[in-house]
Amino acid sequence: MSEQLIAVTILWGFVFIYAVMATMDFGAGFWSMIYLNKEQTKATNIANRYLSPTWEVTNTFIVAIVVAIYSFFPGAAFTLGTILLIPGSIILLLLAIRSGFMVFSHVADDYRVALTYISGITGLLIPGFLIAVLPISHGGFVELESAAPSLDLQALFTSPHVYSFIGFAISSTLFLSSLLLADYSKTAGEPNAYKVYRRDSIILGPISLVMAVLIMLTMRNEANWLYTNMMEQLPLLLLSVAFFVIGGLAIFVFKDRHGMKGVPRIAVIAVTIQYLLASYVYGRAHLPYFIYPSFTIEDGFTDSASFQAVFITYIVGFLILFPGFFYFWRIFMKDSHVREDTQTE
Amino acid sequence: MDDLVIARSLFGTTMGFHIIFATLGVGIPLMILAAELLYQKTKDEDYAVMGKRWTKAFAVLLGVGIPTGTIAGVQLSLLWPGFMEFVGRVMALPFQIEIYAFFVEALFMSIYVYAAHRLSPWMRIVSVTLVALGGLASAVLITNVHAWEGTPTGFRIVNGEIVDVDPWAAFFNPSFFATAGHVALTAYTTGAFVIASVAAFKMLRAEFGSRIYKFHRKALMLGLLLGGFFSFFSSINGHETAQQLHEYQPEKLAAAEGLFETQAYAPLAIGGFTDRETREVKYGIEIPWALSFLAGNSFDTVVKGLNDFPEEYWPPLFVHTLFNAMVGIGSLLILLALMALFWNKFLKKPEFPKWMLGLFVTAGPLAVLAIEFGWIFACTGRQPWTIYRVLSTADSVTSASNLTTLFVLFAAVYVVLGVAVVLVMLYYFKRHPVEEDLYRADEPGVPLY
Numbered sequence: 001m002s003e004q005l006i007a008v009t010i011l012w013g014f015v016f017i018y019a020v021m022a023t024m025d026f027g028a029g030f031w032s033m034i035y036l037n038k039e040q041t042k043a044t045n046i047a048n049r050y051l052s053p054t055w056e057v058t059n060t061f062i063v064a065i066v067v068a069i070y071s072f073f074p075g076a077a078f079t080l081g082t083i084l085l086i087p088g089s090i091i092l093l094l095l096a097i098r099s100g101f102m103v104f105s106h107v108a109d110d111y112r113v114a115l116t117y118i119s120g121i122t123g124l125l126i127p128g129f130l131i132a133v134l135p136i137s138h139g140g141f142v143e144l145e146s147a148a149p150s151l152d153l154q155a156l157f158t159s160p161h162v163y164s165f166i167g168f169a170i171s172s173t174l175f176l177s178s179l180l181l182a183d184y185s186k187t188a189g190e191p192n193a194y195k196v197y198r199r200d201s202i203i204l205g206p207i208s209l210v211m212a213v214l215i216m217l218t219m220r221n222e223a224n225w226l227y228t229n230m231m232e233q234l235p236l237l238l239l240s241v242a243f244f245v246i247g248g249l250a251i252f253v254f255k256d257r258h259g260m261k262g263v264p265r266i267a268v269i270a271v272t273i274q275y276l277l278a279s280y281v282y283g284r285a286h287l288p289y290f291i292y293p294s295f296t297i298e299d300g301f302t303d304s305a306s307f308q309a310v311f312i313t314y315i316v317g318f319l320i321l322f323p324g325f326f327y328f329w330r331i332f333m334k335d336s337h338v339r340e341d342t343q344t345e
Numbered sequence: 346m347d348d349l350v351i352a353r354s355l356f357g358t359t360m361g362f363h364i365i366f367a368t369l370g371v372g373i374p375l376m377i378l379a380a381e382l383l384y385q386k387t388k389d390e391d392y393a394v395m396g397k398r399w400t401k402a403f404a405v406l407l408g409v410g411i412p413t414g415t416i417a418g419v420q421l422s423l424l425w426p427g428f429m430e431f432v433g434r435v436m437a438l439p440f441q442i443e444i445y446a447f448f449v450e451a452l453f454m455s456i457y458v459y460a461a462h463r464l465s466p467w468m469r470i471v472s473v474t475l476v477a478l479g480g481l482a483s484a485v486l487i488t489n490v491h492a493w494e495g496t497p498t499g500f501r502i503v504n505g506e507i508v509d510v511d512p513w514a515a516f517f518n519p520s521f522f523a524t525a526g527h528v529a530l531t532a533y534t535t536g537a538f539v540i541a542s543v544a545a546f547k548m549l550r551a552e553f554g555s556r557i558y559k560f561h562r563k564a565l566m567l568g569l570l571l572g573g574f575f576s577f578f579s580s581i582n583g584h585e586t587a588q589q590l591h592e593y594q595p596e597k598l599a600a601a602e603g604l605f606e607t608q609a610y611a612p613l614a615i616g617g618f619t620d621r622e623t624r625e626v627k628y629g630i631e632i633p634w635a636l637s638f639l640a641g642n643s644f645d646t647v648v649k650g651l652n653d654f655p656e657e658y659w660p661p662l663f664v665h666t667l668f669n670a671m672v673g674i675g676s677l678l679i680l681l682a683l684m685a686l687f688w689n690k691f692l693k694k695p696e697f698p699k700w701m702l703g704l705f706v707t708a709g710p711l712a713v714l715a716i717e718f719g720w721i722f723a724c725t726g727r728q729p730w731t732i733y734r735v736l737s738t739a740d741s742v743t744s745a746s747n748l749t750t751l752f753v754l755f756a757a758v759y760v761v762l763g764v765a766v767v768l769v770m771l772y773y774f775k776r777h778p779v780e781e782d783l784y785r786a787d788e789p790g791v792p793l794y
Contacts, residue, residue: 093758107773
């Protein structure tokens with residue numbers, strides 16, 4: 001494996017982890033807003049209980065991605081920084097409002113409704129803007145030849161391809177988060193919240209799949225090179241769909257030991273594998289381009305000495321952080337603790 | 346206004362806003378740790394109550410500190426792509442390691458706050474220690490990039506290309522330890538004095554000798570003691586950073602002191618304004634020989650003046666005022682702490698007079714101001730460079746224009762967040778007065794958390 005390939009794989013790994021964590025995070029914020037007035041289901045309570053301890057950790061991954069991009073591919077920093085100035089700034093502004101108001105909503109009880117609405121809605125917009133970075137990297141909207149690279153915003157926001165990505169991001173956010181919250185509420189022993197989130201995930205799953213198909217259809221016109229590359233890995237794409245079906249069966253048809261409908265744990269795992277496979281196919285098809293057609297991972301790569309130093313810190317950092325993540329998971333996600341928290345409330 | 350000025354204003358506004366929360370984010374965890382340790386040592390429940398309430402305030406501040414920090418990090422590459430390209434090749438390590446520090450802080454912050462009721466006392470102390478260490482490490486590492494911008498090492502430029510990159514030589518650049526130490530010590534100073542300010546304000550409104558008064562008095566003493574301790578060491582270390590300027594960035598020191606003529610036995614100018622036309626400090630007080638002594642520990646040290654440098658390389662001359670204000674506030678804070686110590690330990694007076702409490706109230710806001718002055722001095726004093734004598738600010742900036750709209754939008758969001766965070770804090774602590782927590786602490790069977 002070349003250094004460039006190792007670097008871009010690490011970057012892809014961060015993007016995938018952030019994508020999954022962020023969909024859960026922004027989705028949970030949105031659900032906590034939707035079910036605000038239905039206290040008896042405890043759906044909002046469940047969403048907040050998941051959200052409160054995790055959002056800071058999730059947020060850290062954004063910075064990790066940005067740092068990984070310019071430490072591995074500093075040559076891309078100038079182009080990326082320039083063309084992403086507007087979309088990046090919009091994301092940052094939304095993120096600041098969302099995080100700030102979400103924290104405030106947990107502190108200022110009397111203003112909870114207004115604050116939750118602001119953070120819930122801005123939170124749902126963020127994935128839509130974040131994912132727009134992908135079609136930008138497909139090439140069509142960027143003028144790279146001139147001295148000052150620029151992004152054609154009008155072309156960007158009138159493209160069906162971009163809108164299918166945005167639709168996919170938002171439906172996936174709601175789908176993945178409702179599935180996760182279904183699992184979380186079942187573990188916590190909250191049958192009413194479980195019913196609500198199970199229903200939501202059953203509605204949103206097929207919508208997300210349709211959006212994914214729409215992406216492929218529009219990609220055929222707007223980024224044919226990528227479409228061709230992805231179709232070369234059709235078996236993996238079909239496997240991804242198969243995992244979606246397994247996930248669907250698990251939440252819709254299967255019954256658990258007690259005869260209750262749905263085994264959300266299996267559904268969460270199957271759907272995560274579905275997204276992993278699909279994004280692997282996408283990432284591989286995208287290589288070697290950073291921004292099609294003039295920017296490859298070779299062009300922007302860092303100095304070899306810097307790469308090696310940074311790579312070593314990744315290994316050391318992972319070894320140091322792993323116990324921390326494990327302890328975090330044990331405290332907040334482990335079944336027995338989730339149940340225990342329900343009892344002490 | 347030209348695009349460079351707007352880009353600088355936008356980034357400067359982001360940093361100026363973020364630095365308040367970043368500084369408190371480093372300083373307050375240390376105060377929480379101190380309270381937790383004191384509680385374990387003395388078993389005085391008041392310290393547990395302090396720890397709980399400061400943690401709440403800290404969690405609210407993080408609601409602004411984390412997103413603005415994210416903005417600062419991402420905006421660096423959006424607004425200064427030329428700079429980040431350079432940093433990515435040579436100085437990526439501190440950013441990279443900072444991410445791990447950031448993760449440690451985020452993980453254990455959540456554990457400390459949201460799993461408080463499940464943690465044993467020693468695990469609480471371990472968690473808050475890791476939060477404090479993570480915050481400290483983030484600050485130190487980010488400051489390292491700033492230090493390297495002033496004393497760039499670990500690479501050579503041959504024909505416009507960066508060659509011979511040695512990332513660890515860049516990491517351990519000459520001003521790393523002094524500069525990062527200054528940021529860490531002043532953050533602790535600020536955290537402590539902000540706590541002391543709030544306590545003094547509450548004491549002004551409480552009856553002497555009451556339970557509430559005694560509670561806040563303990564917080565005040567803890568804040569003043571630690572604040573005095575750290576401000577003293579900040580000044581020692583600040584002296585060291587100034588000596589490094591003398592060695593590595595002489596025009597920055599010259600601008601800070603308003604010195605034009607290169608000379609031995611150089612005088613120290615305090616106050617006043619630097620006049621570009623007449624090339625002198627007007628209305629200032631001059632202490633003969635002092636600058637030479639400060640710069641090199643001997644009166645015959647030759648200190649370079651601005652006249653030795655081409656005028657286009659001069660930092661803006663107003664940094665003299667910023668520098669004076671920073672040093673002035675730092676010295677004042679040491680005096681305040683000494684005064685409290687003298688009053689309390691030597692005169693053994695249990696009650697602080699109102700005027701003295703009033704002075705203590707100003708300590709926190711003054712410390713925050715000194716942080717602002719110090720950062721503006723440090724960053725504008727480096728102009729016209731982002732990387733000293735290697736990369737100019739003009740070559741670092743984005744080629745995009747029309748940044749005005751973004752500037753207005755970001756400034757508006759900072760105003761909204763700034764106002765909201767103050768209102769939310771006031772709201773929360775009004776609804777949850779300290780009496781409530783003291784009752785929970787005093788009453789057996791009622792858990793504090």
